[in-house]
Amino acid sequence: MTRPIAKVLVANRGEIAARIIRSLDRLGIASVAVHHAVEAKAVHVRMAGEAVALSGDTPVSAHLDAGQIIAAARATGADAIHPGYGFLSENAGFARAVEAAGLVFVGPSADVIALMGDKISARNFAQAQGVPVAPSVLPTGDIDTFVNAAANIGFPLLIKAAAGGGGKGMSIVHRPEDLREAARLAASEAQRYFGDGRVYAELYVENPRHIEVQILGDGKGGAIHLWERECSVQRRFQKIVEEAPAPNLGADLRARICESALRLTKAAKYRNAGTVEYILGADGRFFFLEMNTRLQVEHPV
Template sequence: MTARITKVLIANRGEIAARIIRTLDRLGIASVAVHHAAEARAAHVRMAGQAVELRGDTPVAAHLDGAQIIAAARATGADAIHPGYGFLSENARFAKAVEDAGLIFIGPSAEVIELMGDKISARTFAERHGVPVAPSVMPTDDLEAFARDAERIGFPLLIKAAAGGGGKGMSIVHSASEMREAARIASGEALRYFGDGRVYAELFVENPRHIEVQVLGDGAGAAIHLWERECSVQRRFQKIIEEAPAANLPPALRDEICGSAVRLAAAAQYRNAGTVEYILGADGRFFFLEMNTRLQVEHPVTEEITGLDLVETQLAIAEGRGLPMPQAEVPLHGNAIECRICAEDPENNFLPETGTIRRLDVPQADWLRFENALDPGQKVTSDFDPMLAKLVVHGDSRAQAVDRSIAALKDLALLGVGTNIDYLARVLDHPAFRAGDLSTAFVARHAADLAPPAPDPATLDRVLIAAALADHHFAQLIDNVPEPYASMGQWRN
């Protein structure tokens, strides 16, 4: 059964909304943006064919109001909703409500979102279908029994929220004496962020790599993968640099990891785009981590190596047109790297920064994408995630992609708010990164090497003078001599 999508409401904001709108425009599909009053002049709002204001005490509360979003879709004549990522993108109740309203949800079914959204049920399902999972301890009300079971597995253990992600409700436990307090804290954080205080523990693989596989499913049991991505460079359990394909991954291991992801998606009768995530130990063993039932932040690197537009592919699957190609025909061209440009201070534990964007100069090249929805004068607040944009670079080889990424970061100017731009360039230029010696401990392990060099005062003065002279407002002030001095010409007292 196929259905033609003619108008899509994007239940999201910022760079992902802008990115979806660009594909809709290219395909001749009408777009509807949603926004809180505080972002009425945002770039994604101006780009869309229509825009609807959402009511809410805060911008986040407005974007989490599923009933209001569905009402906006129906009022504007949209026949489909694209959730982007974050907010309601992995909310099974929202997906079901969209379909109950007679609209197309551009994503998997509510049942699959629910299955994979609960980390415990997802692990059980994965194990049942031959996907490796790490030894684990399931939740129980009896903390004593929980601690005893944990000791039998051995330490260190990773305590995780059953219904969450993004590093929330997660902690590492190194001994039985730490278990009870760590479980209590993790449960409280999970309850606060996800409304579900259940936690579980699994064997913590020290210094693992974080590998994920982009999958597509038709909802009827057919699935393919679009290769893997390396997401090991993280801070506070959150990714800052991703690349595709993964560095130094033996072909046989790549086939095994990607094959298991396809097997999982097919068994779940997965529909649309999704990502299966794994941890990979130094010994070559890999374990299922979770499945994200949505488009990922880092999807552009997959697009760069395959030549596919994943949003276009999502639309085709949602319309019932099936998968874009058989597995044997999925391309793999070169290497791609994505750097997440965040408003944060790497020298202060990556704490978020706020400010006003005063200047944005983006380098231009046919091998570069700058995914953003930024405007000069735009205020960067604590209302949303600190990620501002994504710099995506493609190269014929990994070495070329690294060199191009460093050059692009050095040419990128984003002034008015503190960012991690310089830090990212130092990470990419580190010998270990260039060699593909990566793990989730990369940032901590190389912290001393990644610290900024001490500024040279003379160089700093020259840079500030050059920046001031390059600013046209400053230049106008220099040339704008007030009366009566302007009438005096060259004469001066």
């Protein structure tokens, strides 16, 4: 039997914390905010029923301190922690620590975060479920073998970091002679930002559309989708404009993309809200890009 949740600590700040607290109020669930000293008068702090100050050299370091956040939840009698987005929301270690403390993590299980948060394991899992993925080469530990195998796919290629996101450790390679240096630079950047230098290469779909599907799962293999969003207007791999529904997307293609996202979500026994992202080529072929194992920033769209 699922334990009742009477109080939730919101491990975030700003707009998303305010949204979550507002929803908790509507549900009659008590809320706890956390904040750094400089955020003591922030909107989310004033909205919450209780607030706990976190220590840290900076606000960011405070909001990344899993131990302090879990201690605050226990001290205030919270039953659950909602991570929002950013900060610790996709940190499998944090999710595992929350559950080990006897609290509910409002999000997917730690194992699913680890599986789908790593782009290589996520691609392998997606492929095993019959979800289309772009031709790719995974890291081998040997740069020469990796470069030669990547070149055999054909150009242009997209070099990507296995961990993280946000365009870090990512570059487009158009010529064979540039591949080795691009792979080296991408690995260096990935190591610097994510502490993981693994990179992989996949066929780059030129002039692509970026389509993502909002999903909700029950953690037991049941799931629904809330249709798709178009997020093709980007700068440096960062989304600028999102639109729903995606324009000029045929009914059959829309259905196939959404069904693909559902198949993946159900197979992973995904729990809570998430987003499955795809690249769509001009020829109508679509490929799995990644899964965001958290509430999406643009979820209201």
